[in-house]
Amino acid sequence: MNGKMAALGKSPSKIREIFEYSRGRKALLGEENVFDFSLGNPSIPAPDSVNKSIKMLIEERDSVALHGYTSAQGDLGVRKAIAESIEKRFGTAAAADDIYMTCGAAASLTITLKALCEPGDEVVVLAPFFPEYSVFIENAGAVKRVVNTVAPDFNIDFDALESAINEKTVAVLINFPNNPTGAILSADEAKKIGDILTSKSEEFSHTVYLISDEPYRELTYEAASPFMPCFYSNTIVDYSFSKSLSLPGERIGYIFVPSSCENSRDIYAAICGAGRSMGYVCAPSLMQYAITNCVYDTSDISAYNKNRVLFYNALTKMGYTVTKPGGAFYLFVKSPSGDAGEFCERAKKHEILMVPSDSFGIKGYARIAYCVKYEMIEKSIPAFKALMEEYKK
């Protein structure tokens, strides 16, 4: 048996651990009396177009064709539709053969990392980061190198980024809109990333790729999130429809390897090979066909914005230090004691469930997922108030 895998299976992520705790409390106190902000599970339904599309396919399409294998890259129709939508929305050249359909963002990442990395290669990530990055980078045999962003806005520390890239660096992995901070990039910052990666690629005489993990791309509330291939040609985009179409369980996403990428055809081939080696035969066929007509749609994101405004205003008014998130559906709240674990444990006594930031590679914060019912946020406000009172004593 592989001991590492057993350990990984036995140590569920902190998020899942809280999820299990939450189930117990809800059973005891009733669903409505536990303020569970631990899970990034979309709380608004998929747009009607998705379910209409599924019903139409079931009624009209031949069963053997509908449920049969697609090509390993994915059905040509959905890849065309996605490529067209990228061209229209971002003005970047994109063709069906630049798109590889995946079983969601996690698969996009494991496949991209395995395609790019040889054992011992380094991948730079910005902290705080999605905890599974560590697992996925290790699966590719690579080594993670962490660069901290700068509080309170969690901006990129460009000097630190520059000095973290060395001759072993194969890729820099970024995630904007960010989980857990909600930060998005400005166009200036996007350009600066591109400039650094261009100069570092020259310095080390090999391409340093940018992997842009963008499951929250459409979830922005003030400015749009820059599309990184417009700012750095050697960008590979890892996408998922989990959040934009509220389909996290369906496992449907894609990898976009722009033709502008250095060695783009070889990288695309390596992506096909990596997917194949891990047993990804094709992305679920019904869901591939279903989203073909929905690539311009999103769930009703205004509901998240309503939550964001209510929650941000309420918490800051109480004295919490919170960075106003530009995207995603998370608030990143500073622990009044400076200790993330203490803050989250104390919050539990008020039936508030948050994820301590240690899981995301930095200390002193808690992540609140506000993809929940508005009423739950309203109802939780007195609990947050009481919690803050304790710190003020």
Add this chain to the structure above:
Amino acid sequence: MNGKMAALGKSPSKIREIFEYSRGRKALLGEENVFDFSLGNPSIPAPDSVNKSIKMLIEERDSVALHGYTSAQGDLGVRKAIAESIEKRFGTAAAADDIYMTCGAAASLTITLKALCEPGDEVVVLAPFFPEYSVFIENAGAVKRVVNTVAPDFNIDFDALESAINEKTVAVLINFPNNPTGAILSADEAKKIGDILTSKSEEFSHTVYLISDEPYRELTYEAASPFMPCFYSNTIVDYSFSKSLSLPGERIGYIFVPSSCENSRDIYAAICGAGRSMGYVCAPSLMQYAITNCVYDTSDISAYNKNRVLFYNALTKMGYTVTKPGGAFYLFVKSPSGDAGEFCERAKKHEILMVPSDSFGIKGYARIAYCVKYEMIEKSIPAFKALMEEYKK
């Protein structure tokens, strides 16, 4: 970039290569004039219960719940239904927590292999074998050791199996009903495998697991295929609904770790860990719920049997050497010249597409996938006759 992955992506499997060739011929000559027996893609529709189930879910279930994440192991309801069906059909104890839902058979295999193997461990496979086994074993960092079966019936060579197992052997991987030969095991053979693995586990003081890859379990035409956990307690079953429910594109299957297995909880944990490390967050949620009510159903398998009888009788009458398959939907035909490649190339001139056995790890045969329309088999018979005539000259 990972050169191995790029090479893997660029060298599509032989089966896919023929598939592409087939597309070109069909465009040129018309669909009905190319006898394409290369792909194991079910040709009969999913049972009505599957599409009814999907429609019902779309109409009645809350969208957020339906398309949301399930637990990583899979929805409790579907795992219960599967466990119950195993108990009822095979008399083996099975609980929901022994089942781990996967994105199909390939994922079942890559996850099981990664959970069991440490780098350098050996996995014994029986030739002929499904070509991707080599890729999946390598992905787990393990080494494949091949044991040939014995023509014409492709029975297991038990002496060879015994001597192939050594102190490095972690598992023996079998596949009955078999792709590509259609062979199934007798109860005696199943018992003998169990006896050998028991004695070898004792000899080397560690458990040698049996991985039973069973996507064709329900596709049997004479006797049923023995359920291996009844014959060897340290069996892990890798299953897929691709063939039994004609859903290959939907990527839905499971791993069954019986509680009788040595270290079953640790192995189950390692399976969770291995799935997590490769980015398998959960199996597609809609499809998990959809099959919950269909675990006793199959597509109309009698259609395959009709094809089998027609094709087997016709080919043997012409003088081809074919082993009568007990299961799956393949005929394994001996090359009249002894050379598989020559046979398949010559057949192409008659617009007959078959897969040479070299891809499956043995020489001198061709695989015919008879999961096609009955009419196509009828229409292909003169072409097979003409092909045989050439060898008789």
